[in-house]
Amino acid sequence: MPVARFDEAGRLAVDAALERGEAVVLPTPSPLAYVVAAKTVSAVNRAKGRPRDQPVALWEPRFEQVAPHLALDEAERRRLGWLLGVERVTALVPLASLASLASLASDDGAPGWLAPAARFGMALLFGVAWEPLAWLLERHAPLFVSSANGAGALPAVDLRQALAGFGPEVWVLDGDALRDRARPHASTTTLRFVAGRGWEIHRRGIQDTLRANAGRSDYLADVLARADAALFRRPFARRHDGRAGRQARRSPPADRDGPVLLHGCRGRRPRHHAA
Template sequence: MPVALFDAEGKLAIDEALDRGEAVVLPTPSPLAYVVAAKTAAAVNLARERPHNHPVATWEPRFDRLAPHLALDEMERRRLGWLLAVERVSVLAPQARDAAAPSWIEPAASYGMALLFGVAWEPIAWLLERHAPLFVSSANRAGAPPAVDLRQAVADLGPEVWVLDGDSLRDRARPHAPTTTLRFVPGRGWEIHRRGIQDTLRATAGRGDYLADVLSRADAAFLRNQLPRRQDGRGGRHARRSRTSDRAGPVRLARSHRPRSGAS
């Protein structure tokens, strides 16, 4: 497997591989795992030795390109944008009934929901600026654990797949794993669809209710940006935390009673 360093020559190799339609393995920021990405879903699935039409995620960090094609009201769009860009989770979001939906959403869509991966990271900003939207999945063959460092990525994927070595840019002392995946279900609200590194780290630290916490932080971030600053320099009050279900199964967030601005 060819390995590209984070220098001009290595970046050029990754850039050219994507232009040729090949899949490449890319680092993402700690504590996330490596991912395999390409301009087509088929190339991602080929690298992972899966059927060519297996669902993948759409990787588009420019949220303004995603938002018009999602069936979310304004408040939930704000939350989603923060969840993708800041919390760096993956999200299953409801699609709008849009006959003009772009082709780069379709491979990530199933049963009216689109799987979104919005991670933006300065070391790979040059690549995303040039190639996004991409299709993305975890960097491993089916049934194997996701690659969390260069050694695992090289050992697990085929010898023809370029790997961008980002180990030196990541905190290798920390545990790494794929992202937590959240989903928004109209009529039910936010749920945890798949456990991942974000909620695992919170549980390991002995803190509960990841979903309520992350949505509270999303709302608080928006309030800090929108409310007038007081003279003492502090922002307004924190957003009220939402309740979640304690039952087994998907973790659910009760619907907010705040006025909605209208569905998309």
């Protein structure tokens, strides 16, 4: 399997693979796992060995490109931007309308760029911005992205696992030296915004599990309070659902496996629903 380093030759190899329409495996910052990314959904799913139309997330770190197409008020858009860019969760959020997808297909310069990450009026967004990958995202975003694993396997959290999970035609960018391998790693927590209910945990992942493992409960309340403190200068205390002053209703997360089990360099790997 071809391995690219973080040097000029590695950048050229990854850049060329994306230009050819291929999927590449990329590192993301600790404590997140590696991901597989491409310019098309079919390329991501082909690399993972699963049906070509299976849902994946849109990777567009320039949030201002996505925000106008979401059925969120201004306060919730700002909160979502913080959740994606600072907390680095994945988010499932409502689109302004299904009709808006048809208009996107004819937009000059971005034909259909959002529609492949949308199902049933909801879009799945991955917004991680990371300086070591800035050159790639500036050139190729938006990309489509999923966890770096083959069908039925667990997400890769280091180069060795990434190499084991994909065929020899898939380039892997080695980011192990840029990550803290002593920390546990896993795929992101996915949050979901539901009209009338607010934010919920859709799929458990590394962010909420790290909090649970530290003996602190209620990740959702904590992360929304931190977002509000950063954005609106609100006291760092309460859970919010996006409508000022109202507490969010709790909703059971769509994760039948319960909290994931984490691992670092050794130990058990997390149970995880791959994106």
